[in-house]
Amino acid sequence: MSDQDLFYLLALLKVDGVGDIMAKKLLTHCGNAEAIFKTKINQIAAIDGVGSVLLKNFKDKSVFEKANKELEFIKANNIKVSFFQDENYPERLKHCIDSPVLIFSIGNINLKSKKIISIVGTRQITSYGMEFCKKLIEDLAPLDPVIVSGFAYGVDIVAHQLAIDYNLQTIGVLAHGLNQIYPKTHKKYVAKMEENGGFITEFWSSSNPDKENFVRRNRIVAGMTEATIVIESADKGGSLITANLANDYNRDVFAVPGRVTDKYSQGCNNLIKTQKANVLTSAADLVYILNWDIENKVKPIQKMLFVELGPEEQKVYDFLLKNGKELLDTIALKCDFPIYKISGLLLNMELKGLIRPLPGKLFEAI
CATH class of the missing domain: 1.10.10.10 (Winged helix-like DNA-binding domain superfamily/Winged helix DNA-binding domain)
Structure with missing residues (x-):
């Protein structure tokens, strides 16, 4: 993608009211982002879903200044950018209607011809969850899967570390821009992560790890993978949101069962009880159901x-x-x-x- 194409895409995404779904509609109608800005307003108005407020927002010239600033950040930090129609864009994510138009990445990510799974769960991982996660990744290691998670406390960081221990590619999906790391205590893992995979995000350098960003982040975790595995979860939590998103995307979901009295098994047990997840007792269950x-x-x-x-x-x-x-x-x-x-x-x-x-x-x- 040329700098000019990227510049106009960035500007498009900064127009207030243009989300990923609307951006794709506009791109389909006009051909490319530059053409959108050069198309007459009455023609834009004819596109389904475009209202008077959005038309007015296209007159905001500050989007070009913001786009230029982000483009400079991208180039200065050697950030890779993937457009949703590009070959290097995660294949499964392309099929999600609300997938990001652009994703930004750093590291040594290679998803071509790879088995890709996400492992998520509580930030309060127990010894039971840690032991299961270790055994799972150890047994899957010969099949060389890519392990995706959210780089958060608990299950996320344990899954990333175990993937590195077994020389597997692992990807952290971030809820903020690539100019920072959250949580800050995880900075010590960054070098190994980039060496064995890396980080991806849809968020710009101006984005902070705000609460709503984590929910948006979860759809990438669910959408880019073949299956989502919930190791442990209370009856509410972000990992359950990820599991529900995976179901919406028609992906396989697995949950590790636990004792009914254990707080951090309640979410997994409920997923299984409501038939939103397959029971996961060993790597063999995953291998069989995914037809690996x-x-x-x-x-x-x-x-x-x-x-x-x-x-x-x-x-x-x-x-x-x-x-x-x-x-x-x-x-x-x-x-x-x-x-x-x-x-x-x-x-x-x-x-x-x-x-x-x-x-x-x-x-x-x-």
């Missing part, structure tokens, strides 16, 4: 040489060798393991190249 197992069939799994199996894995492997394709429930019954246990064993064996999952919750030995 089917993708693996395209590229044959190479069996690891000299694989060492634990006694439980050996029992399952011997059963599949003897019986061929079997249902998950049958494997659990015949091997005398609970479902949650067998799911974890099967995932570990799949990652070792010993078994392959098939549609319909079937598994077979390789």
